[in-house]
Amino acid sequence: MLPQRWLALGLLGTAQLMLILDVTVVAIALPQMATDLSLAREAVTWVVAAYTLTFGGLMLLGGRSADLFGPKPVLFAGLLTFALGSLAAGLAGGAGLLLCGRVAQGLGAAMLSPAALSVVVRLFSGDERNRALGIWSALGGGGAAIGVLLGGLISAGPGWPWVFFINIPVGVIVLVGLLRLLPPLPPATARRSSLDVLGALLATAATGLAIYALTVAGETGWTAPQTLVAAGVAVVLYALFGWRQKAAVSPLMDLALLSRRPVTAGVFVILIATALMVAVFFLGTFYFQQSAGHGPLATGLLFLPTALATMTGANLGGRLIGRLGGRTLGATGMVIAAIGLLVPVLWTTTPATAIGVSFGAFGVGALFVVASATALGEIAPAEADIASGLLSTFHELGATVGVATVSSIAAISLVDGGDTGFRQAFLVAAVAALVAAAISAIAIPPRSARS
Numbered sequence: 001m002l003p004q005r006w007l008a009l010g011l012l013g014t015a016q017l018m019l020i021l022d023v024t025v026v027a028i029a030l031p032q033m034a035t036d037l038s039l040a041r042e043a044v045t046w047v048v049a050a051y052t053l054t055f056g057g058l059m060l061l062g063g064r065s066a067d068l069f070g071p072k073p074v075l076f077a078g079l080l081t082f083a084l085g086s087l088a089a090g091l092a093g094g095a096g097l098l099l100c101g102r103v104a105q106g107l108g109a110a111m112l113s114p115a116a117l118s119v120v121v122r123l124f125s126g127d128e129r130n131r132a133l134g135i136w137s138a139l140g141g142g143g144a145a146i147g148v149l150l151g152g153l154i155s156a157g158p159g160w161p162w163v164f165f166i167n168i169p170v171g172v173i174v175l176v177g178l179l180r181l182l183p184p185l186p187p188a189t190a191r192r193s194s195l196d197v198l199g200a201l202l203a204t205a206a207t208g209l210a211i212y213a214l215t216v217a218g219e220t221g222w223t224a225p226q227t228l229v230a231a232g233v234a235v236v237l238y239a240l241f242g243w244r245q246k247a248a249v250s251p252l253m254d255l256a257l258l259s260r261r262p263v264t265a266g267v268f269v270i271l272i273a274t275a276l277m278v279a280v281f282f283l284g285t286f287y288f289q290q291s292a293g294h295g296p297l298a299t300g301l302l303f304l305p306t307a308l309a310t311m312t313g314a315n316l317g318g319r320l321i322g323r324l325g326g327r328t329l330g331a332t333g334m335v336i337a338a339i340g341l342l343v344p345v346l347w348t349t350t351p352a353t354a355i356g357v358s359f360g361a362f363g364v365g366a367l368f369v370v371a372s373a374t375a376l377g378e379i380a381p382a383e384a385d386i387a388s389g390l391l392s393t394f395h396e397l398g399a400t401v402g403v404a405t406v407s408s409i410a411a412i413s414l415v416d417g418g419d420t421g422f423r424q425a426f427l428v429a430a431v432a433a434l435v436a437a438a439i440s441a442i443a444i445p446p447r448s449a450r451s
Contacts, residue, residue, distance in 0.1 A: 004181055005123045009132055011177045012116045013139055015079065018170055019109045020143030021150065022051060023399065024307075027281045028151025028300050029160040031289040033098070036160065041414045043095040045215050045407040048282065049400045050099050053211060054106025055113075056396025057204030060252050060389050063114035064195055070187045071122070075115040076175065082108025083171035090164035101164070114389065122185055145307035148281075152300020196252040199244045203252070206237035207397060211404045218408030254386050263387060265443040266375025269330055271394045272436045273367035275402030276337055279429050280306065280357045280364075282403045286414060287422045292350045302350070305358040313365025320366075321373050327444040330370040334437030336363025341430035348419045360433075374444055 002008065027048065034044050066074045085104025092098035117136065124132045154162045213230035220226050245251040257263045281303065288299040313333070321329050340360020344353040371391060379387045406425040407414065413421030 002123055002181070002183055005128075008123060008178065008181045009120060009135065011174045011181070012120055013135060014170065015112060015116055015174045016136065017139050017143050017146070018167055018174075019055075019082070019113055020139060021147040022105060022109070022167070023048070023278065024144050024147030024281060024303075025151035025154070025163050026051075027278075027285050028148060028296055028303070029155045029163045030282075030285055032155050032160045032296060037092065037094055037098065039095055039098075041218065041407060041411055042215050043099070044414070045404055046099055047102060048278070048403045049211050049215075050102040051106045051109070052278075052396045052399040052403075053204065053208055054103050055109045056393050056400065057207055058107060058110035058200055059114060059393050059396065061195060061197065061200040062110040062112075063118070063389050064250070064252065065111065066115040066118045068187055068195065070185055071115040071118040072182055072185050074111050075119060075178070078108045078110070078112030078115060079171050079175050080108070081105075082112060083168050083175075084108075086164040086167035086171070090161040092161075113392070119182065119185065144310055145304065148300045148303040148307050150300075152295075152297040155296035155300075194250045196244070196248045196250055199241060199248060199252040202237055202241040202244055206234045206241060207400065209234035209237065211400055214401070214404040214408050216408075218411030253390065257387060257390065260378075261443070262378050262445055263375045263390070265326075265440070265445065266371045266373075267390060267394045268436075268443060269367055269374065269440060270371035270391050271398040271401070272334070272432070273364050273371060274395050274398030275405070276341070276429060276433060277310070277361065277364050277402070278399040279402040279406040279425070280341070280361065283406055283410060283422055283425050283429075284353065284357055286410070287344070287348075287353060287419065288350065291413065291417065291419050291422065292353075294350070302354045305354065306361045309358045309362040310365040313362040314368050315365075317366030317369035321369055325446065326370045326374040326377075327441060327446055329366055330374070330440040330444050331437045333363040333366040333370065334433050334440055336360065337367070338430045338433035338437065339363075341426050341433060345423050345427045345430065348423055370444070 030044055030047060033039060033047065039047070062074065062078070082105050085101045085106075085108055087101070088104060089098050089101030092101060120132055120136060121129065151163060154160070154166065209230050213227050213234065216230070217224070217227045242255065245253055245255050258267065284303060284306070285299060288294045288302055289296065294302065317329060317333070324332075337360040340356045340358070340363065343356025343359070346352075347356075375391055376387055406429060409428050410421035410425035412424075413419060
């Protein structure tokens with residue numbers, strides 16, 4: 001066993017935290033980016049969506065690459081790609097280079113995250129592995145809290161390019177440290193297996209077109225030919241992806257898993273939870289800075305209770321799920337989220353919005369626990385990696401769908417100012433949470449089935 005395994009875990013955790021931070025820290029800086037680079041609403045949406053779409057769409061491919069070629073080369077390639085993407089995004093003088101940098105960051109994250117987790121699993125065993133994975137899981141909530149503060153501090157200080165530049169020295173330190181620490185880690189899969197690159201491209205292209213349809217709907221209308229054609233092609237590509245997964249020798253995704261009720265329910269919950277959370281950060285960031293007139297540092301501080309509420313909800317959810325069961329806790333979390341999101345619809349002020357989204361985030365935090373426990377509760381050990389990969393993929397895709405949808409609904413406020421669009425978007429998010437609560441109450445298996 002590696003003597004310096006805990007130091008290696010610290011470096012790997014730092015890399016994973018960097019990937020998580022890159023959603024919230026960039027969200028706080030978005031209004032400043034939009035002003036400095038004269039970004040259209042669609043471009044602002046894609047600053048978030050380009051990263052989460054590439055990250056989520058290629059994550060399973062990254063995990064399979066780590067199995068096939070070994071986690072170390074994939075990990076180092078991911079670190080280097082992420083750092084180069086960060087450099088390009090920070091140097092951007094317009095939307096083109098900025099979005100290319102975000103895609104490169106997403107590609108690097110898709111390689112880095114599953115490879116880093118694979119290394120953690122190999123370095124530890126027994127109780128130590130459980131402790132290490134617990135630390136790894138806690139990075140999500142901590143990353144949200146650190147991200148909102150860091151985004152505000154950087155945007156108010158050296159400026160938005162440094163939300164990207166800061167990744168470069170961190171990435172170099174992690175890379176040098178891991179090069180010295182990590183032992184040889186052979187591939188876990190025989191070389192006769194292959195990478196389903198076509199499947200990954202089909203899934204990513206389908207989701208990209210679906211996000212494009214959601215984004216342009218805010219300008220052209222939900223029934224406009226441009227919107228309907230993009231959505232129709234996305235459906236065709238999803239169908240081709242399903243065919244590819246049945247025909248491929250080494251499919252990217254085991255679609256049979258999605259036929260199991262617990263897995264489908266868990267994937268649904270993680271999709272909705274992440275969509276709601278990212279929608280809150282996106283809408284709140286622009287409302288606080290563009291409509292209410294607060295600076296980026298004040299916005300980061302206003303979002304700190306939201307991040308802490310998410311962590312508290314997740315912690316409490318972990319304690320209650322064994323007592324209440326996933327169905328009750330999931331439906332309750334959705335209802336709490338809906339109530340919180342309704343507050344800024346009824347009272348569109350800074351205090352009401354901050355309190356409302358924090359209350360809603362408390363419910364969303366519990367949903368992350370429900371999603372994992374439901375999807376993985378009846379999975380065989382040999383299927384755990386595949387099921388976890390599915391959850392991680394839909395986590396990122398939920399973020400992509402969430403930001404595209406609320407951006408389209410809030411278009412009138414994002415383009416012309418005022419709070420009408422923000423209120424409409426918060427209302428749609430609240431209704432979506434209520435509908436999801438009803439679906440969760442039916443879809444999530446009852447407690448007796450779980451046990």
